[in-house]
Amino acid sequence: MNSAIIVFPGSNCDRDAQTALREATGKEPLMIWHKEDPLPAGIDLIMVPGGFSYGDYLRCGAIAGNSPIISQLKQHAERGGYVLGVCNGFQILCETGLLPGALIRNAGLNFVCRPETLSVANQDCAFTGNYQAQQQISIPVAHHDGNFVADNNTLAQLEGDNRIAFKYVNNPNGSAHDIAGILSPNKRVLGMMPHPERAICRHEGGTDGQALFQSVLNAI
Amino acid sequence: MTETSSFLAPLLSPQTEASAAEHGINAEEWQRLITRLGRDPNLVELGIYSVMWSEHCSYKSSRRHLSKFPTKNDRIIQGPGENAGVIDIGDGQAAIFKMESHNHPSYIEPYQGAATGVGGILRDVFTMGARPIALVNALRFGDPSHPKTRSLLAGVVAGIGGYGNCVGVPTVAGETEFDAGYNGNILVNAMAVGLADQDKIFYARGATPGNPIFYVGSKTGRDGIHGATMASAEFSEGDEEKRPTVQVGDPFTEKLLIEACLELMATDAIQAIQDMGAAGLTSSSVEMADSGGENGEGIGVEMDLDKVPQRETGMTAYEIMLSESQERMLMVLKPGKVDVAKAIFDKYDLDAEVIGMTTDSGRLVLKQHGATVCDIPVAPLADDAPNYDRPWVAPEKRAPIDIAAHGTLEAASRSLVKLMNCPNMASKRWIWEQYDRHVMGDTIDSSQSQGDAAIVRVHNTQKGLAISSDCNPHYVAADPYEGGKQAVAEAYRNLSAVGAAPIAITDNLNFGNPENPETMGYIVRAIDGMAEACRVLDFPVVSGNVSLYNETDGRAIPPTPVCAGVGLISDLDKTATLAGAKAGDKLVLIGNLKGHLGASLYARECLGLKGEALGAPPPVDLEEERRNSVVIRDLIAQRRVNAVHDISDGGLACAAAEMAMASGLGVEIDAGLGTAELFGEDQAMYLLATSEVPENGRLVGVFGGDAITIDGDAVTLAALRAAHEDWLPNYMNQINCDA
Numbered sequence: 001m002n003s004a005i006i007v008f009p010g011s012n013c014d015r016d017a018q019t020a021l022r023e024a025t026g027k028e029p030l031m032i033w034h035k036e037d038p039l040p041a042g043i044d045l046i047m048v049p050g051g052f053s054y055g056d057y058l059r060c061g062a063i064a065g066n067s068p069i070i071s072q073l074k075q076h077a078e079r080g081g082y083v084l085g086v087c088n089g090f091q092i093l094c095e096t097g098l099l100p101g102a103l104i105r106n107a108g109l110n111f112v113c114r115p116e117t118l119s120v121a122n123q124d125c126a127f128t129g130n131y132q133a134q135q136q137i138s139i140p141v142a143h144h145d146g147n148f149v150a151d152n153n154t155l156a157q158l159e160g161d162n163r164i165a166f167k168y169v170n171n172p173n174g175s176a177h178d179i180a181g182i183l184s185p186n187k188r189v190l191g192m193m194p195h196p197e198r199a200i201c202r203h204e205g206g207t208d209g210q211a212l213f214q215s216v217l218n219a220i
Numbered sequence: 221m222t223e224t225s226s227f228l229a230p231l232l233s234p235q236t237e238a239s240a241a242e243h244g245i246n247a248e249e250w251q252r253l254i255t256r257l258g259r260d261p262n263l264v265e266l267g268i269y270s271v272m273w274s275e276h277c278s279y280k281s282s283r284r285h286l287s288k289f290p291t292k293n294d295r296i297i298q299g300p301g302e303n304a305g306v307i308d309i310g311d312g313q314a315a316i317f318k319m320e321s322h323n324h325p326s327y328i329e330p331y332q333g334a335a336t337g338v339g340g341i342l343r344d345v346f347t348m349g350a351r352p353i354a355l356v357n358a359l360r361f362g363d364p365s366h367p368k369t370r371s372l373l374a375g376v377v378a379g380i381g382g383y384g385n386c387v388g389v390p391t392v393a394g395e396t397e398f399d400a401g402y403n404g405n406i407l408v409n410a411m412a413v414g415l416a417d418q419d420k421i422f423y424a425r426g427a428t429p430g431n432p433i434f435y436v437g438s439k440t441g442r443d444g445i446h447g448a449t450m451a452s453a454e455f456s457e458g459d460e461e462k463r464p465t466v467q468v469g470d471p472f473t474e475k476l477l478i479e480a481c482l483e484l485m486a487t488d489a490i491q492a493i494q495d496m497g498a499a500g501l502t503s504s505s506v507e508m509a510d511s512g513g514e515n516g517e518g519i520g521v522e523m524d525l526d527k528v529p530q531r532e533t534g535m536t537a538y539e540i541m542l543s544e545s546q547e548r549m550l551m552v553l554k555p556g557k558v559d560v561a562k563a564i565f566d567k568y569d570l571d572a573e574v575i576g577m578t579t580d581s582g583r584l585v586l587k588q589h590g591a592t593v594c595d596i597p598v599a600p601l602a603d604d605a606p607n608y609d610r611p612w613v614a615p616e617k618r619a620p621i622d623i624a625a626h627g628t629l630e631a632a633s634r635s636l637v638k639l640m641n642c643p644n645m646a647s648k649r650w651i652w653e654q655y656d657r658h659v660m661g662d663t664i665d666s667s668q669s670q671g672d673a674a675i676v677r678v679h680n681t682q683k684g685l686a687i688s689s690d691c692n693p694h695y696v697a698a699d700p701y702e703g704g705k706q707a708v709a710e711a712y713r714n715l716s717a718v719g720a721a722p723i724a725i726t727d728n729l730n731f732g733n734p735e736n737p738e739t740m741g742y743i744v745r746a747i748d749g750m751a752e753a754c755r756v757l758d759f760p761v762v763s764g765n766v767s768l769y770n771e772t773d774g775r776a777i778p779p780t781p782v783c784a785g786v787g788l789i790s791d792l793d794k795t796a797t798l799a800g801a802k803a804g805d806k807l808v809l810i811g812n813l814k815g816h817l818g819a820s821l822y823a824r825e826c827l828g829l830k831g832e833a834l835g836a837p838p839p840v841d842l843e844e845e846r847r848n849s850v851v852i853r854d855l856i857a858q859r860r861v862n863a864v865h866d867i868s869d870g871g872l873a874c875a876a877a878e879m880a881m882a883s884g885l886g887v888e889i890d891a892g893l894g895t896a897e898l899f900g901e902d903q904a905m906y907l908l909a910t911s912e913v914p915e916n917g918r919l920v921g922v923f924g925g926d927a928i929t930i931d932g933d934a935v936t937l938a939a940l941r942a943a944h945e946d947w948l949p950n951y952m953n954q955i956n957c958d959a
């Protein structure tokens with residue numbers, strides 16, 4: 001599997017994503033600085049990492065979501081390529097329209113960093129194949145704007161089409177339907193607020209994130 | 221007059237003793253200044269002298285006492301005098317760290333004050349070539365019932381989180397205390413730890429004449445002018461009006477600056493580098509010039525201020541030199557490297573300009589609009605700064621407290637619940653859950669474990685750094701010598717308790733006005749005590765900061781010399797935390813239990829004692845600290861313990877309760893222990909959870925069940941956890957609290 005990580009100014013989980021992908025795939029992921037053009041061919045998975053792209057000025061993910069490299073990310077997704085957006089990466093994917101809805105300030109108004117229990121709501125996609133259906137896993141969250149909102153039709157569609165990948169067991173941010181992560185219609189684009197790349201080895205975040213990366217590796 | 225000459229005229233006009241006084245330069249210092257200079261300074265020059273000779277930059281009241289600290293051993297690569305201290309952690313790697321205060325700005329504008337405190341300390345570390353890997357903070361607030369405490373706490377925590385979270389460095393440990401003594405002057409001390417290869421460490425020293433001076437980072441604005449001078453004066457009512465002297469931080473720019481600087485440092489382009497912290501362009505250029513030259517003999521600097529990237533129009537040379545705008549760095553490049561450097565900063569869309577050249581004149585020469593607005597010798601600014609031997613008196617020794625005089629004491633179980641719920645002991649989860657503790661993927665143990673020290677992995681290795689920060693101002697107030705010893709000893713003990721070999725400390729000495737002999741007595745004796753502990757424990761000081769004039773309307777804060785220690789864990793499979801006790805494990809004490817209640821949490825919270833009545837603090841036997849640390853580290857290395865915790869505030873009972881809560885298991889404490897033994901704060905003591913009582917150990921309880929049993933009374937873990945966890949969120953949300 002060939003993977004790449006887009007690095008925006010202000011991305012700060014790019015190295016963590018790099019470590020996770022390297023350990024899962026045994027291959028060095030490409031680190032793509034946002035000014036690089038075009039993306040190298042033959043990439044299976046593009047990861048949009050967490051952080052504070054462009055300082056989160058204007059609105060989380062808004063500037064990155066409209067930056068030049070996004071057209072290439074969209075082409076990759078349209079070709080059926082896999083995309084994983086974590087935290088700020090999820091916010092960016094929502095800004096690009098690759099995923100519906102938006103992420104607004106946490107209901108409690110404070111930044112929240114803690115290991116959070118998730119249930120695997122859709123076990124039948126490239127990102128979750130190595131989990132059991134409804135399995136409860138612990139993945140750390142760290143965000144100020146992780147409160148997922150969408151209109152009722154969109155939420156109904158996400159539920160009906162089985163496009164909710166993960167739900168919080170104890171909702172930390174007020175997200176509609178306890179949503180922690182959602183999928184695109186073809187289920188090849190996943191956006192999630194919790195950080196699976198922080199749950200891979202001996203870290204305080206535990207090891208439950210390993211299976212996500214293993215799932216992608218198996219699927220591709 | 222032309223427009224230019226009328227702009228320059230006030231800058232060039234000779235200044236008087238009266239205007240020097242407005243700049244915080246007293247009559248004696250004025251005489252010194254004009255003697256050294258041989259004439260009256262102009263306004264730009266006076267401004268430069270005033271910041272360089274401020275307490276904040278010159279350490280003029282503390283310098284002679286700081287020299288008592290041991291600063292060397294075979295692991296120390298760089299002690300005090302550079303941007304941060306550097307220690308050898310093996311395999312050609314180094315840990316670089318320092319702690320610094322941002323007390324006054326944080327009281328005036330808590331969010332930006334705390335945020336820029338974090339930004340400043342990060343720059344001290346990455347200036348030296350280190351990638352920052354951990355942030356730690358030590359906070360002191362006023363009494364919870366004081367009307368400003370809640371908003372100051374909320375603002376400081378949001379500021380620390382807002383900066384650290386964005387810049388992507390985990391905030392892994394901290395301490396927070398409340399005391400009425402900080403009502404008008406809170407303390408915000410921030411520490412950063414970074415990692416570098418030993419052959420890629422950068423210093424402020426070493427610049428040679430004839431090389432370009434390169435300015436990078438944010439543009440210079442009018443913010444923070446006279447920040448260093450403000451930090452060197454007492455507060456008085458109405459000082460909130462000084463808000464414009466507080467800088468505004470931009471962690472996004474800092475993140476870019478870190479990446480760009482580390483990228484440039486990977487090439488061979490930088491000769492010397494200094495961040496622009498307090499006194500901005502002035503101190504960075506003067507310090508590089510003063511420590512420049514192949515043998516440190518000093519060099520000169522000539523800068524064209526028209527070339528400095530500026531955020532506002534019409535800024536004077538005075539404003540440009542004194543601005544404390546954040547996220548700026550100054551470096552001297554090697555010949556022919558300007559294009560390499562510019563390309564890297566261009567990649568990150570950061571300003572980068574050559575603003576001058578190093579010279580062999582030994583002078584600081586500044587030009588603006590074609591005129592020379594400053595031409596003064598460098599050496600007197602740095603080396604000839606005043607160095608006072610301030611008069612001091614040692615505080616009187618306090619009598620020990622007499623527990624028998626307090627009649628019948630309440631049941632120990634009630635005292636335990638009360639202590640675990642009191643503001644200084646209660647869980648600070650509400651605070652640390654607002655800090656990203658996990659970014660960078662190497663946090664093995666953070667505040668989340670509520671343990672003795674944080675553990676951060678050295679990336680891609682089996683090694684780790686243990687980090688902890690401590691100070692008990694109640695002990696220092698009661699006896700600065702013993703209290704100073706204790707602050708160092710506790711940092712040593714905290715590192716030992718997780719299995720780390722303690723290596724060195726950084727300190728942050730927070731005191732009141734040094735011109736007051738009583739306050740100066742606390743400063744001198746606390747430093748004496750700390751120095752003694754550093755010597756006996758072979759635990760030198762490698763960096764630090766002194767924050768004086770922490771007073772409001774003539775009332776000094778409690779003396780607060782914070783010590784933050786760093787230790788090395790050579791194998792992450794051999795560590796311990798306070799969690800991990802198993803049912804049936806024995807609770808074992810290492811150390812000599814005497815039941816010293818003077819200056820203790822119990823004396824304050826359960827006996828209601830204050831001030832003098834609190835009595836003398838526990839004495840610290842440094843040889844015993846050393847011995848017991850070795851015992852503990854050996855037990856951890858041999859994997860003979862399931863959990864370890866040091867005994868500090870609240871004594872054995874509180875330490876056992878913390879282990880029980882962290883392990884999710886009850887504990888029955890030996891019924892033979894009296895109140896003084898349960899809550900006394902004797903030093904050099906550790907608790908273990910282990911299947912067998914080791915040699916030197918004393919059995920004091922057994923783990924099991926779901927309650928903490930003490931003197932025959934049981935408190936369920938759930939009740940104790942609620943008492944421990946609920947106080948702070950309830951206080952912040954104004955639920956069921958008196959404040």
